[in-house]
Amino acid sequence: MKKFILILSVIFLIHTASAQLYIAPGADLRLAGNVQVTLQNTDLINDGAISVPATGRFIFNGNGNNQISGASVPYFSELEIAKTGTGLLTLANDIRVAGKILFTSNLIDMGNFYIDLGSTGYLDGEDENSRITATGTGEVLSTVTLNAPSGANPGNLGAVITSSQNLGSTVIQRGHQSQVNTHGTGSSILRYYDITPSNNTGLNATLRIYYFDAEKNNLDENTFELFKSDDNVNWTNVGQSARNTSMNYTEQTGLNSFSRWTLSNAAAALPVTGLKLSGQWKNGAAWLEWITQTEYHNSHFNVERKYEDDLNFFIVGRKNSAHPGGNSNTLTTYHWLDHPLSNKGPVQYRIQQQSLDGATAYSNIIAIRPDVNSQFIVSMYPTLHVKDGIYLKTGGLQVEKMHVRIVDMSGRLMMTREMNYQSGWLKLPQLAGGAYKVSIKSGDHHWEGSFVKD
Structure with a gap:
């Protein structure tokens, strides 16, 4: 009865102004046979479970912006994006897709979430006008076994790998943020790949990276080269062996290992x-x-x-x-x-x-820090929570006397004293709580510091 009521709720909700398909905690939405669930201008909120057969499909259409959210990760067999106008599907939770994501029209914005294609999922029909993007750190990933791959494009993510070696179980993650260096400078296309094979040495591999025009990030594709990073901040230009601006790809051969990869050019890359x-x-x-x-x-x-x-x-x-x-x-x-x-x-x-x-x-x-013997004053302590005195540690200069002067932050003289040039405690006069400046001189030698009196 609970499942039956849930389906009735769906029929009702998709006709409301702010339509939602809500799967409550403990509820299980099960699709039977070749069933398609069309969510027109409707959000999907999954706090329960979704069970979809291999031929079942969720279709998001309509001209509005909608999202997938909830406390539970939904598991789709097939998902279709078929929005019209400026309609957008955004993720407010991770999703899993065992079959395909069909791109009919408009975009899927991952935000800061993941699309996990597992070992069987793939992208179908992704193009310039209907594709995955991310305004945040979201990534789409595929996990496959690559043994001597030849032109393998796992999940149709656009990273094509060829190698005579067995890479074993390999995770490919695709993100859509421009890459920068440790100083926050430089730029890349709005696409990168993290490629993590079980065997990651001596691969002698070829990597071809595809991209869409909308991802070029104002960079000149005629000068695209592959860049790699082992820590995501320090980048190495590995060049290119082939470039095709009509088919939107750049590739390089002779790669011995994989890590994070993107496309950029020398003019825009990290100086x-x-x-x-x-x-x-x-x-x-x-x-x-x-x-x-x-x-x-x-x-x-x-x-x-x-x-x-x-x-x-x-x-x-x-x-x-x-x-x-x-x-x-x-x-x-x-x-x-x-x-x-x-x-x-x-x-x-x-x-x-x-x-x-x-x-x-x-x-x-x-x-x-210069050698102690070449310093006039090495240090003063304490500098915080000072009580009755401060300790002055002197260096090794050939000096007999030093003149100590203490003023408050308004410049009013609080103390002046001539002392032997040697390390020791300086007893302070009665001072109110607050900050004070210390100036020590001897001939051409000068040192300044400060402390805070309780």
């Missing part, structure tokens, strides 16, 4: 990938080293430095790209020697990369 800075204090100077994994139209690097009392970084050097035209697919190492003031405490550095078109990106920030 520099894998930019990482390191350094150390050595022989009275800061020795800097940075590496790049790839470079595209890279002009130069600016070395930027910041002392503790600086508000901003300042350019202290420039290093041009080591490669003609600023292009490289190999690991490159750069070095720089800087002589900062050793009496100003730890020094921060970063590298600003600038491409030929003026775009910039930055490396990580590192801090280098």
